[in-house]
Amino acid sequence: MHEITRAVHLCTDMQNIFAPGGIWETPWMTKVLPTIEAVAARYAERTIFTRFIPPLHPEDRPGRWRHYFKRWEQATRQNLHGSELELVPALARYVPPARVVDKPAYSAFTRSGLYDLLVGKGVDTVVLTGAETDICVLSTALSAVDLGFLVVIVEDALCSSSDEGHDALMTMYRMRMHEQIDLLKASELFELWPRE
Template structure:
């Protein structure tokens, strides 16, 4: 079975769609961060522009925030990062959440695990999730899988995600497309229709 890797143009119902910004935190994005993601700063400008467009169209916006205790089991694998309450755990200045937007703190790769994310999305009637942020093949991918297995349609704008290397980025795109039937696109190819009452999007 082939997986779809071509960029797709889609029109989404604004009232059925959520923008999820995964872990755009200082420890990951800034070069002095404890777990800097190579080239992640390159997605800040397109993601900021897309966030502003999503806000203008009235989408539900959710930020996830890696939020670890000092002795987190994850630190056996990774350098200590995003410790609760530290500056490195803060969402970057360029993408500060608005007061009416959701912030979901998580301790694992999966933003649905032991968090209120699913309840938030269900409460506001979301059916489509646009996943952005870092790290593409870790928290973005795990969250994409959880979203798809819960019945949400996953849209992945590749200009708004970053990985530790190019191989990992390509792996993420393949897995989201093949395993989860996600829509692979770019932020510029996504548009919103506030008149749509259903969550259907236009496909090639």
Template sequence: MNDTNWIHLCIDMQRMFAEDTPWHVPWMREVSPQILEIAKYHPQRTVFTRFVPPKRADDMRGMWRSYYEKWDTMTLDRLGPEMVDLVPSMKALVPPARIFDKMTYSPWTTGELHRVLAGEGVEMLAISGGETDVCVLAAAIGAIDLGYRVILLKDAVCSGADETHDASLELLGDRFSVQLEIALTGDFLSRAC
């Protein structure tokens, strides 16, 4: 593996998913050691995304407005901006790790992340984080669409719903096997180092 053409893209390991909120993901605690292993070993190659809700539902258009009308307790005015922060163990790695904020499930929507990574010559992404069946899925499929080689770290992704987590891993592993590989964090690190 070329040691200069990959990054670790860690999706949404934030306080609002780790703590007692309506969006709490209990499995985050279980995958955090694997995420920290790769992020600490290669903080300069780690990009953390953060899912940033609007201040109010009325700030959004279309179905995103309806979404935040349903989840009004998760808007910034109600939640508090500090809950958007990364969990402390991961926030401590920034810098040299970087943060990329997004307002949708996919980190690719604005084009900015792809522009930065393409400018750095990145060809492969090792993806970790949550949730497997929402933002991780959107990140992986978007990366495939953009031509990246994707390695999904199956012991470093999580969801609040076991059934759809498992189904997402099966879908990605079966339907996208030419463009996406599912691997364990330790196996990836042994090849990347």
């Protein structure tokens, strides 16, 4: 792997709703939070946090999303407290200079304006951290690949509510997508991506 230069740290959905006690609790979020915080602190001006924003009502989403949010109606905005969609406090303190991009779906590139933001900054590499490995991080990684970005996944800065799903994705990235996706530990990232 060569030196990382025109990159952005894209941290996916580290929100209170996924934190311990949240509706969609991701049990080992607290385990990876210090590593994600270290990445965000080092590259605060190059960090973008995404937030998954559910609809106000299930009927506000099309097709199977409507069915999904009828099942998870307690996670619609009509039933949530505002703070549940906010970033966890340990990361929120980096905004600004870090930015926040809201998204209505799994991929950070879906109806969010993220692609135009990255192109406008001259970004060619997306460094991914966050939750969940096998849902939103996966969807975002595949979208980034489709859009032509090099994707760097910080493997010790991801969490999932499924150990099996996490492990399967790590295997897939290594075996199937090694030309478009690089897996690094945070310590390796810090060596390859100098501070600006």
